[in-house]
Amino acid sequence: MSRLANALAEHGLIARGGFVFADDEDAPPGLSGKPARSIVLAGHGGGTIWPHFKAWLDAQPASPADPLDAWSKEVLDSVATRVGARAVFPFEKPYWPFQQWAMRAEGLRPSPLGILMHPEFGLWHAYRGALLFDIDIKIQAPANPIHLCDLCDGKPCMNACPAKAVSGAAFDVSCCLGLLRTEDGGTCRRDGCLARSGCPHDRHRYGPEQIAFHMAAHLRGIAGG
Ligand code: B12
Structure with missing residues (x-):
């Protein structure tokens, strides 16, 4: 694991936990082409990837269409080769269930x-990819981490969205994009999602760029951000 942690750290990334697939589970294929035995998620907490990504982008002869996806692929494919794994990505279609994996x-x-x-x-925080291994990699799961939303008084995130795209049930994407595309969405476009910014746990907030x-x-x- 320390080899993996070091390889990820070179790019501002960290291992975001992992697990061993159950025997009867429909796991994605690993490097061997057979269902993988285990998975480790890779991502970042706060803006730690930003200087690495920016330096990479500045060195590209032409900006790729989806630069962060291209960077993630280049970086994590190379990390995967170093540690004997296969990398998969949150932007690949059909979508891998990254949030379900992260919850686990x-x-x-x-x-x-x-x-x-x-x-x-x-x-x-976000996930930039996951590494699939043909062997069991046992990672200690966190013991019931605290869910900060349970302790949050008034849930300011739910009232901060000018498009009213946030309700208890779901996030209304078309409402959000509808406002974002108008003049009234200028603050959201410049300063970021006001609902996300309404969360008081913002010590790791990304930088403005x-x-x-x-x-x-x-x-x-x-x-993906
Ligand atoms: C499609 C998608 C979107 C669509 C949502 C359309 C919709 N309602 O379905 C759009 C483009 C709108 C979107 C926006 C954002 N997204 Co998005 N999105 C995805 C993506 C690529 C696929 C989701 C999916 O269908 N998965 C397949 C199913 C089978 O997997 P699952 O784990 O079971 O799916 C869960 C999610 O779908 C979730 N869900 C359902 N609806 C929505 C809506 C939103 C906005 C989110 C965040 C989650 C979510 O509930 C499911 C059950 O757990 C995932 C990556 C991935 N592969 O999962 C990122 C992902 C969920 N997105 C992410 C993020 C961060 C965002 C943004 C905040 C990024 C941004 N700033 O622009 C925004 C949110 C908007 C905002 N207010 O700022 C992160 C979430 C990380 C985290 N901390 O949880 C992910 C995991 C990508 C990543 N690289 O880490 N997203």
Whole structure:
């Protein structure tokens, strides 16, 4: 595991937990082509990838269409080769169930926004890929981490959205995009999602440049920040 942790750290990434698949589970194929035995998620808490990604982007002869996806693929394919795994990505279609995997790997639960709430990073974290292994990699699962939304008074995230896209039931994407595309969505486009920003657990909030980058991607229908 320390070899993996070091390889990820070179890119501002961390291992985000993992688990061994059950014998009767329909696991994605590993490097051998047979169902993988275990999985380790890779991602970031806060904006730790940003300087690495920016340096990579500045060195590209032309900007790829979806640069963060291209960076994730280049970086994690190379890490996978180093540790004898196969990498899969949150943007690949049909979509892999990254949030279900994360709930299992890190014991996280969704916030009212749909984004998973992390006890340390709040809403400011994401997954850039996952590594599939043909062997059992046992990672200690976190012992019932605290779900901060359970302790939150008044749930400010739920009242902060000017498009009223956030309700107890689901996040209304068309409402959100509808406002974002108008003049009234200027604050959200510039300063980021006001509902996400309404969460008081914001010590790991991304920097302004990264926030604007993810909002621009969200507007183009690309998820992931
Ligand atoms: C499609 C998608 C979207 C669509 C949602 C359309 C819809 N309602 O279905 C759009 C483009 C709108 C979107 C937006 C965002 N997304 Co998105 N999205 C995805 C993606 C690529 C696929 C979801 C899916 O269908 N999975 C397949 C099913 C089988 O997997 P699952 O684990 O069972 O699915 C869970 C999710 O679908 C979740 N869910 C359902 N509806 C919605 C809506 C939203 C907004 C979110 C966040 C989750 C969510 O509930 C399911 C049960 O757990 C995932 C990556 C992935 N592969 O999962 C990222 C993912 C869920 N998104 C993520 C993020 C961060 C965002 C944004 C915050 C990014 C941004 N700033 O732009 C925004 C949210 C908007 C905002 N307020 O800022 C992260 C969440 C990480 C976390 N901390 O939990 C993911 C995991 C990507 C990543 N690289 O980490 N997203």
